[in-house]
Amino acid sequence: MRSATITIHQDALAHNLQVIKDKTQPTTKVLAMVKADAYGHGVAAAVPALMDADGFGVACMSEALAVQDVLAQLKRTKPVVLIEGVFSYDEWLTAIEQDFGCVIHQDNQLEWALQSLPNADSFCRTIWLKYNTGMCRLGFDTNNIIQKAKQLIQAGYRVILTTHFACADDAQHPLNQVQIERFNHALQAIQAFAPDTQGSLCNSAGIFNFTAHHHHWVRAGIALYGSKPIAQHSATALGLLPAMTLSAKIMAIHQLHAGDSVGYGALWQADKPYQIGVVSIGYGDGYPRVVTGASVAITDTDGVVHSCAILGRVAMDMFMVDIDGLAIEVGAPVVLWGDTPHIDEIASCAGTIGYELMCRLTQRPNRHIEMLSSNA
Ligand SMILES: *Cc1c(COP(=O)(O)O)cnc(C)c1O
Numbered sequence: 134m135r136s137a138t139i140t141i142h143q144d145a146l147a148h149n150l151q152v153i154k155d156k157t158q159p160t161t162k163v164l165a166m167v168k169a170d171a172y173g174h175g176v177a178a179a180v181p182a183l184m185d186a187d188g189f190g191v192a193c194m195s196e197a198l199a200v201q202d203v204l205a206q207l208k209r210t211k212p213v214v215l216i217e218g219v220f221s222y223d224e225w226l227t228a229i230e231q232d233f234g235c236v237i238h239q240d241n242q243l244e245w246a247l248q249s250l251p252n253a254d255s256f257c258r259t260i261w262l263k264y265n266t267g268m269c270r271l272g273f274d275t276n277n278i279i280q281k282a283k284q285l286i287q288a289g290y291r292v293i294l295t296t297h298f299a300c301a302d303d304a305q306h307p308l309n310q311v312q313i314e315r316f317n318h319a320l321q322a323i324q325a326f327a328p329d330t331q332g333s334l335c336n337s338a339g340i341f342n343f344t345a346h347h348h349h350w351v352r353a354g355i356a357l358y359g360s361k362p363i364a365q366h367s368a369t370a371l372g373l374l375p376a377m378t379l380s381a382k383i384m385a386i387h388q389l390h391a392g393d394s395v396g397y398g399a400l401w402q403a404d405k406p407y408q409i410g411v412v413s414i415g416y417g418d419g420y421p422r423v424v425t426g427a428s429v430a431i432t433d434t435d436g437v438v439h440s441c442a443i444l445g446r447v448a449m450d451m452f453m454v455d456i457d458g459l460a461i462e463v464g465a466p467v468v469l470w471g472d473t474p475h476i477d478e479i480a481s482c483a484g485t486i487g488y489e490l491m492c493r494l495t496q497r498p499n500r501h502i503e504m505l506s507s508n509a
Pocket residue numbers: 166168216297335336337338352353354355356362
């Protein structure tokens with residue numbers, strides 16, 4: 134069988150959630166963000182490992198229903214929040230029926246909510262009201278956020294005021310303080326007439342950089358998966374473990390002569406006799422074609438792991454690596470990202486971030502779940 138494999142480490146997910154919980158006050162709840170199929174990890178793999186979270190956040194209704202299915206299989210219930218809210222009145226009715234929490238960020242969603250009220254004791258009866266404090270993506274502006282909160286509260290809703298940082302990964306960026314001040318000001322103004330109003334400000338980066346501003350709910354995404362949330366520290370330095378290993382195998386080995394060139398475009402040329410290996414993974418699996426200076430980790434016949442450079446261009450199904458002078462055979466295991474190299478190293482070789490590499494994996498690789506040890 135061709136070997137291109139995504140392995141999900143449930144223990145690492147559970148560990149990373151605990152790292153986040155250790156950063157937050159016991160009164161702060163953690164919404165585990167599992168949108169985009171749990172950042173490419175698969176909700177079926179991620180949700181069971183994250184059951185210590187207080188709820189799950191998704192982007193849309195189909196994702197919420199997928200999480201609900203996994204929870205049903207586990208015979209458990211947990212709040213599920215649609216972080217962009219519903220896209221139609223029909224979806225709003227489904228949200229009521231399924232008791233999903235919903236963001237309201239614009240007037241059509243507000244009108245649907247005023248048209249049909251969920252039961253008073255339901256989770257759905259609490260609206261995640263989105264305030265645009267400076268990112269200019271979603272939410273009501275400063276001049277009408279209080280008015281929108283009033284309308285909802287007068288209609289019988291509870292409110293969680295929420296906003297999203299634009300630059301939380303860079304603690305020094307001046308926009309952070311602007312967003313924090315706007316948010317705290319509006320939250321206080323709403324609490325003046327509705328004291329049970331809650332707040333939710335921080336994503337992963339905010340959790341680490343703005344510990345004084347966690348409020349009632351934090352929304353943790355990338356840190357759960359073990360990629361770096363903030364600029365000044367690596368994921369490892371923050372105690373986060375990679376939740377995914379992407380691996381393949383050496384599928385062929387060649388002895389090159391001086392002057393031979395490798396791969397599409399003949400971009401790399403041997404200046405002496407060389408041994409190279411062909412790795413059974415490519416951009417058709419989601420490994421980025423645009424990497425420059427990336428390496429992979431290959432285990433030799435003695436079990437020693439070597440860092441080996443990619444030679445030439447990554448193709449759809451394969452690429453070549455430098456294994457000159459190493460005791461590496463066909464079938465040798467190759468790690469593309471995991472403990473080493475770390476996904477954040479490969480992301481920087483590809484001019485992107487760990488988030489994108491996780492999410493752009495395709496359906497082709499084999500998938501394997503390394504189960505929670507507490508369930509073993
Ligand atoms: C995705 C998302 C998060 C999580 O962000 P991370 O940077 O992955 O922690 C938090 N809040 C909102 C609104 C999101 O869309």
